[in-house]
Amino acid sequence: MPGDNDITVQIEQAREILSSDELAPICEMVFWRDDLNGTPAYVVANSIGTVRYARHEEDGTHRFEVIDVEGENFLEKQDQGAFSPVHDERSSLFPTASENHYPHAYESIAQIFDDPNAPDMAAVHTAAHNWEDEGGHRGEHGSLDVIQARAPFIAAGKGIAALGEVNRGIRLIDIAPTILHALGAKATDGGRSATGEVAGPTLLKRQDGVAATDIVDEGDRPERAVTFLLDGCNNNVLHDMAARGEIPNIARLMEMGTTFSHGAASSFPTVTLANHTAIATGTHPGHHNVLHNSFWDRSEKKRIDTNHPATWHLWSQWVSSEVETIHDAIHRSFPGEFTASIDEPADGGADYSTFGMFRKGRGTGFPESPHELPHASAQFVRPFKDYEWSTAVDHMGLEQATGIWSGHFKGDDYPLPKFMWVNFTLTDSAMHRGGPHSDISEASLRDTDGRIGEIIASIEKAGAFEETAFFLFADHGMEESNPEVTGNWGKILRDEGISFRDEGYGFIYVGVED
Ligand SMILES: [Zn+2]
Known part of the structure; x- marks a missing residue:
């Protein structure tokens, strides 16, 4: 059984790997909860930027405040009508994180961490990523981006x-x-x-x-x-x-x-x-x-x-x-x-x-x-x-x-x-x-x-x-996924000695043996 300290180190390592250039073709972003002085706060990271934001309660609804951004705030683009109608979607298949849109991103990410069974981090696969190891579906969903969410x-x-x-x-x-x-x-x-x-x-x-x-x-x-x-x-x-x-x-x-x-x-x-x-x-x-x-x-x-x-x-x-x-x-x-x-x-x-x-x-x-x-x-x-x-x-x-x-x-x-x-x-x-x-x-x-x-x-x-x-x-x-963009972050994390479970694809629980 690994110690708490060891788990904290492994969590940090996993977040770093999942937001690295090396994994950018398959992992669009990784996010986790990291509260600030008792206020719920979240960090979303990938190879082009890191965004930290907080959630406030106001009149029975949530208000989100961006605390700081390193690099690009790729979560800012939230047009639910992006890449439509159909010929626009077909002429821009596989948008990258700097091109993509994420409707209601701040709310959609934050709510997951209200559940006591939320993961230590959620890794989101890219638009292009094809789960070849899991049967290689040509069509995919599960991510935060507009076409998978819409x-x-x-x-x-x-x-x-x-x-x-x-x-x-x-x-x-x-x-x-x-x-x-x-x-x-x-x-x-x-x-x-x-x-x-x-x-x-x-x-x-x-x-x-x-x-x-x-x-x-x-x-x-x-x-x-x-x-x-x-x-x-x-x-x-x-x-x-x-x-x-x-x-x-x-x-x-x-x-x-x-x-x-x-x-x-x-x-x-x-x-x-x-x-x-x-x-x-x-x-x-x-x-x-x-x-x-x-x-x-x-x-x-x-x-x-x-x-x-x-x-x-x-x-x-x-x-x-x-x-x-x-x-x-x-x-x-x-x-x-x-x-x-x-x-x-x-x-x-x-x-x-x-x-x-x-x-x-x-x-x-x-x-x-x-x-x-x-x-x-x-x-x-x-x-x-x-x-x-x-x-x-x-x-x-x-x-x-x-x-x-x-x-x-x-x-x-x-x-x-x-x-x-x-x-x-x-x-x-x-x-x-x-x-x-x-x-x-x-x-x-x-x-x-x-x-x-x-x-x-x-x-x-x-x-x-x-x-x-x-x-x-x-x-x-x-x-649509790209059959040429395959791979799985699981092996890369394991090769670094990180012990974790990846549930439902992308919900990473560290220190729990698979
Ligand atoms: Zn379904």
């Missing part, structure tokens, strides 16, 4: 203003408050604000996000809300395909309602379950505690692996009791109403949940020959197991959703949902495999659009379309 955002239907495409963006943590506001949900007294202080009234028990009230028509409340989550969907690609008429059902929602051209920014780390939970609870990962795809539980001294088919159903064991989900908040405001969560691990409080069925030992019917299903692009579903698996999962989601809207599924009767959340996984699989700017990526969006069309048709058939608000978004973006 998810689409569309709102439409009853109670939603028809503003068309608006040049702005929101954050994923703003989505649940926006939906609750649209539904006319009751605020709770004693709710906690973004600073964690009792501020009430808030729409959720803890609320880091803010409702986008300007897209809601308060005189025309929807009776119901439905959300479509397209995992890992690149915002520019979705906009481009909608404009070209390739995804008519999504384009219909865009024509009916309001689309933010800069989309919705995910919280760091821009990975799946951390951000599904951020959307469901309106709080950052550092506050809802589903910190990363995997992380180290410091008190229990064990690894928590959140994003895995074998553990997804355990989500409720990891999420903080200090937050509530949108399902909980809807039940608080509308007692007796029914909510459904389809194919979604972050399902707390839902009356119907796919994972709830699994927990009860009931299947939802996995299709035997996925390549014969509708909305299954033959050229990809046959050769690629991941495309086939995601197609089967998303088809299963479609059957649950349309079944519930019809009033019956697998022998059970259901009322019309007040709220339904539908998660689609195919876009993430396909955009990882081919990168966001590939034929397989486009096929996944066409296939998903077909499923969305069938769900909307089932809502029309139930006579509920005119009274429903729709929200479409993703959990993070997806960025």
